[in-house]
Amino acid sequence: MSNRFRVTLVRVLTIQVITLLLLGWLQHHFSTPP
């Protein structure tokens, strides 16, 4: 695995994890009554 690939993989996966966490927060926060 080259360094360049590793950096890109980590960057893409980080963004994806942040996106999924945001979607998870959207689901959790707004599914419960205010």
Add this chain to the structure above:
Amino acid sequence: MHPLNWVIVVGWLAYAVSHGIRRSKNTKELEGYFLANRSLPWWAVGLSVMATQLSAVTMIGTTGQGATDGMRFVQFYFGLPLAMVILGVTLVPFLHGANVFTAYEFLERRFDAKTRTFTALLFLLSRGMSASTIIAAPAVVFSAIFGWNLWLCVALIGVPAILYTMVGGVQAVTWVDVKQMFLIVGALLAVVITLLVQIPLSPGAALHAAGAAGRLRVFDFSFSVTNTYTFWSGLIGGTFLMLSYFGTDQSQVQRYLSAKSVEEARSSLLISAYWKIPLQALVLLVGVLVFVFYETHEQPILFNPSNDRVVRAAEPAQYAALEQRFRAATSLAARDSARAAAYELTSTVTHQAVKDVKKADVNYVIPRFVIGYLPIGLAGIFIAAVIAAAMNAISGELTSLSTATVIDFYRRWIRHDASDAHFLVVSRAATVFWGIFACIVAKFAVNLGSLIEVVNRFGSFFYGSILGVFLLAMIPRARANGAFVGLIAGMAAVGFVNFSQPDVSFLWHNVIGAVTVVVVGMALSLAQPQAVEAARAL
């Protein structure tokens, strides 16, 4: 609809066609026409890749799905970012470095002519049919909403796209895609803002209302092979599907073959890796907010105006009673129950399956909102964006169909040595042929609702198997016969699963197909030299 809205729609169509023709430079050679002389910047290629994937079905169907089913469809794309990274280090350098016009041309260099021709043929059959469904889906909605002749609706979407694709090739397609992506995203954001203003609740309260109705449920962690939209099917099956689609389908491969370098081709795919999931979430959020809007405003029991007219005329008393029950309902469950009864009644009157009635009705949720409630001007922008999305998808399909027809069949098997001028004439004729073919099939596809499903199922039969062949191409020990027999075995395995276990979601077909091809292909390839050596020993 207000005349200003039509001025916007017609104005945008005229702009898109003229822009496409204006940006088509150096298209006197085949490489310029099909690959833009490998000169396009990564961001334009990246936006074009996303635009080709975002069709009118996304603008009408996916938003409607957001309104009726919530956000869970976004799980379908969870495998996409990983697939883009894998492609960036595997197939993209192979294909870009091979200096080929089509992905299938690469297969002949690596394996043999029969593998190339067979995969190219599968592509033409599948994409030729799916091009028609891209036109059919919005055309039937426009026809029902505006009461227009279906041929007119098909022509409104098909003719401008055929025109600029035929004249400008991949350059016209890419630059029009870029402009139209801005229109589409702008229209979606404008609708979200308008909805937040029009809903008589604060944004937080609106989202709480959507959440209480289950519309913000994104994740389903259950491991079920029969459910298409789960976290695991999206992540695992989705990765294989996206690897197949972006790595082996000419409609996508051609986009990044036109990039300036391998690095730019890789970067173009990373735009999708970063932005596809947020974009799909935005599309679904539009639907979710439309759901909240209708919860606070009067809504029809059937959104499909054609079915509404037919059922009202056939069963006036029963339909009126259902409408009354729907309006009197005080809970979402009671409204859903009344609507389900209306679907049943429609099914009885129109002799369609209940699930088809429901599926079709979902496609009218957003158009009815756009026509009925969006302010003057914005409705026109949204309709222009729907047509733009359809044109983006159809132009990408047409240019790739034309390329595969000319490069993989005409130049390979009929005329090897003609001039570029000759091939260009044939390429433009092929673009027009596939465009007219798509329009004619689209006209009949709308009357045969299940045809769209047949086309989608047909594609899922071999998508994973073709990916398997490309994976084999990157393994040095793989041989041509192994690849070809593996391809047939992969398709047979998917066919067997499809008929013996019809409930298994099509996302898993890609995994089954790809794995079977690699296993069978490698087993045969490894056995081959041993067989030769054994024969020599005798």
